[in-house]
Amino acid sequence: MTAYEKNETQDDNERRGPVVAEHTLEARDVRLGYGDREIVPGLSVTVPPGRITVIVGPNACGKSTLLRAMARLLAPSAGAVLLNGRSIQEMPTKEVAAVLGILPQSPTAPEGITVSDLVGRGRYPHQGFFRRWSAEDDEAVAQALLSTDVLELADRPVDELSGGQRQRVWIAMALAQRTDILLLDEPTTFLDASHQLDVLDLLTDLNRERGVTMVAVLHDLNLACRYADHMIAMKDGRILAEGRPADIVTEELVGEVFGMRCSVIEDPASATPMVVPLGRHHVKGPAA
Amino acid sequence: MSAAPIGKEAIRTEKDRLADAVRQVSAVRGRGRRRSVTVAAALLVALVAVFGVSLSFGDMVMPIGKVVATLLGGGDGGSQFVVLELRLPRALLAILVGAAFGLSGGVFQTVLRNPLASPDLIGISAGASAVAVTAALLFQVSGLALSASALAGAIAAGAAIYLLAWRQGVAGQRLVLVGIGVGMGLSSVVWYVMARSDVTDAQEAFRWLAGSLNGRSWGQFWPMLGALALLVPLTALAAHALRPLQLGDDAAAGLGTKVETGRLALLGCATALAGVATAAAGPVGFVAFVAAPIARRLVPGRGAALPQAALTGALLVLVADFAAQHLLPSVQLPVGVVTSIIGAPYLLLLLARANRVGSGG
Numbered sequence: 001m002t003a004y005e006k007n008e009t010q011d012d013n014e015r016r017g018p019v020v021a022e023h024t025l026e027a028r029d030v031r032l033g034y035g036d037r038e039i040v041p042g043l044s045v046t047v048p049p050g051r052i053t054v055i056v057g058p059n060a061c062g063k064s065t066l067l068r069a070m071a072r073l074l075a076p077s078a079g080a081v082l083l084n085g086r087s088i089q090e091m092p093t094k095e096v097a098a099v100l101g102i103l104p105q106s107p108t109a110p111e112g113i114t115v116s117d118l119v120g121r122g123r124y125p126h127q128g129f130f131r132r133w134s135a136e137d138d139e140a141v142a143q144a145l146l147s148t149d150v151l152e153l154a155d156r157p158v159d160e161l162s163g164g165q166r167q168r169v170w171i172a173m174a175l176a177q178r179t180d181i182l183l184l185d186e187p188t189t190f191l192d193a194s195h196q197l198d199v200l201d202l203l204t205d206l207n208r209e210r211g212v213t214m215v216a217v218l219h220d221l222n223l224a225c226r227y228a229d230h231m232i233a234m235k236d237g238r239i240l241a242e243g244r245p246a247d248i249v250t251e252e253l254v255g256e257v258f259g260m261r262c263s264v265i266e267d268p269a270s271a272t273p274m275v276v277p278l279g280r281h282h283v284k285g286p287a288a
Numbered sequence: 289m290s291a292a293p294i295g296k297e298a299i300r301t302e303k304d305r306l307a308d309a310v311r312q313v314s315a316v317r318g319r320g321r322r323r324s325v326t327v328a329a330a331l332l333v334a335l336v337a338v339f340g341v342s343l344s345f346g347d348m349v350m351p352i353g354k355v356v357a358t359l360l361g362g363g364d365g366g367s368q369f370v371v372l373e374l375r376l377p378r379a380l381l382a383i384l385v386g387a388a389f390g391l392s393g394g395v396f397q398t399v400l401r402n403p404l405a406s407p408d409l410i411g412i413s414a415g416a417s418a419v420a421v422t423a424a425l426l427f428q429v430s431g432l433a434l435s436a437s438a439l440a441g442a443i444a445a446g447a448a449i450y451l452l453a454w455r456q457g458v459a460g461q462r463l464v465l466v467g468i469g470v471g472m473g474l475s476s477v478v479w480y481v482m483a484r485s486d487v488t489d490a491q492e493a494f495r496w497l498a499g500s501l502n503g504r505s506w507g508q509f510w511p512m513l514g515a516l517a518l519l520v521p522l523t524a525l526a527a528h529a530l531r532p533l534q535l536g537d538d539a540a541a542g543l544g545t546k547v548e549t550g551r552l553a554l555l556g557c558a559t560a561l562a563g564v565a566t567a568a569a570g571p572v573g574f575v576a577f578v579a580a581p582i583a584r585r586l587v588p589g590r591g592a593a594l595p596q597a598a599l600t601g602a603l604l605v606l607v608a609d610f611a612a613q614h615l616l617p618s619v620q621l622p623v624g625v626v627t628s629i630i631g632a633p634y635l636l637l638l639l640a641r642a643n644r645v646g647s648g649g
Contacts, residue, residue: 097544
């Protein structure tokens with residue numbers, strides 16, 4: 001039996017590769033909001049280590065807010081986000097950054113910055129005030145550029161790249177940080193369909209090969225179903241369901257979360273659930 | 289089994305690929321660093337050259353050999369007076385003032401991510417001017433006390449702008465707009481005080497407001513040197529947070545930066561730098577505004593390029609002051625007039641370009 005065939009016969013869980021992540025991330029009874037406006041009125045969630053977790057939900061459901069809180073970009077008004085059991089608000093910020101990386105929704109590249117310089121900034125948490133650039137930094141940057149397939153762009157200015165290339169470069173920046181947990185806020189927004197797949201495949205590679213725990217907010221429900229090991233469906237600041245997409249994605253859930261009629265069929269490519277939305281028009285016959 | 293050697297092969301090429309990539313990455317980084325060192329060295333050479341010229345040229349033209357001899361303690365009484373008492377302190381002060389403005393502008397523009405955000409445009413210089421002019425004209429303050437009041441004005445204006453722009457953190461765009469507003473308010477204070485004053489006094493104040501190195505001497509140089517000896521290392525230390533901060537607040541926080549603290553430290557240093565420079569030479573227009581963009585153009589893709597910005601600022605003020613002294617026979621222009629001639633067209637160019645691109649800056 002060849003190695004290839006053996007892999008094919010392994011069960012779903014083992015195929016996901018080694019779980020090397022030893023870090024745990026959870027939100028415990030967090031209340032989140034901006035100023036007086038409360039968006040998440042108390043919520044607890046545990047991120048499964050070494051897995052890809054995808055948060056879905058309609059606009060303004062609090063999914064990005066939850067991700068921002070887990071990335072300690074937003075302090076909860078009550079409760080805490082715990083990294084390895086310690087509140088991330090109370091940990092030294094560089095200590096958090098060595099374990100937990102984030103890719104914000106709209107990062108800004110300074111004018112004229114080159115790809116390798118931008119990716120090199122991901123090394124910041126590993127550098128002290130007087131520590132000079134080291135061989136390890138070079139290696140981390142090179143590895144990140146290789147993994148994201150942007151090595152040949154190393155000395156190009158970021159503002160000359162296409163949207164898809166730019167997003168890969170930002171992911172490379174987050175990878176150069178070499179964290180075990182990576183939080184991504186809508187990493188596929190503004191990308192065309194093929195680049196969306198590229199980015200999600202890339203994230204999956206990183207998860208399978210290095211056991212990086214991923215938490216991503218995604219808009220596309222079907223891509224979420226396909227790429228998530230663990231899905232969290234949110235509405236009005238609450239979690240309505242979480243689990244494997246195959247276990248939780250039903251017509252009832254989609255109706256409840258998105259207020260949308262649909263039928264759920266099996267994705268012919270991935271055998272994961274596929275949501276076929278039903279609007280008022282272009283539906284043949286009475287919706288059975 | 290047959291799969292084993294293939295696996296080994298794969299591992300070896302994988303390692304080779306990584307080693308190759310490491311070489312490539314460090315080569316790119318090396319090129320960038322060499323460029324930034326070369327540019328800094330070229331600026332330094334230009335600075336030394338202009339410095340030499342400004343020491344030897346004037347009403348009494350002196351060969352450079354004599355200038356050097358005088359600097360080394362030789363020369364006659366006349367050349368000693370002209371070089372050591374008149375030209376040397378003025379040229380040195382021009383360098384320090386320019387460096388301080390260039391560094392300050394570079395920090396402001398980078399932290400606030402806006403090319404319009406320089407201390408001379410967002411009210412810091414206006415704060416220094418308002419307090420200094422008020423002190424001079426209403427309270428007859430002069431000398432070091434006047435410089436101190438200018439510094440105090442800059443810091444007070446900086447603090448006021450920061451607090452007015454604060455909404456659970458400070459965003460670049462809002463701070464720039466608040467700063468421009470505060471600056472306009474403070475300018476009206478300046479004109480009000482000037483209008484109320486005696487014409488001769490007002491003329492004196494006006495000359496200071498244009499930004500001038502005329503008649504500056506060791507008395508202004510030493511305090512300035514002392515201030516920079518403190519502020520430049522502090523700024524270098526604070527600039528550690530600049531690299532992540534350039535990527536936006538969220539990305540910077542993700543990289544482990546204390547965003548608000550880091551930004552406050554940087555803005556504090558930059559405000560103090562603009563304040564001491566204004567205290568020494570008055571609000572020399574547009575130096576802080578143009579020095580850093582020129583430097584960033586000389587070393588593209590290297591981020592803030594602060595050392596180069598400081599050197600560019602120094603060169604700019606030294607050249608401008610030389611031109612101000614010798615451009616028109618029999619008239620000594622304030623250096624600020626010359627720097628404005630350089631800076632104003634750049635501001636217009638920037639605004640025109642920003643409008644075309646559709647971004648506010």
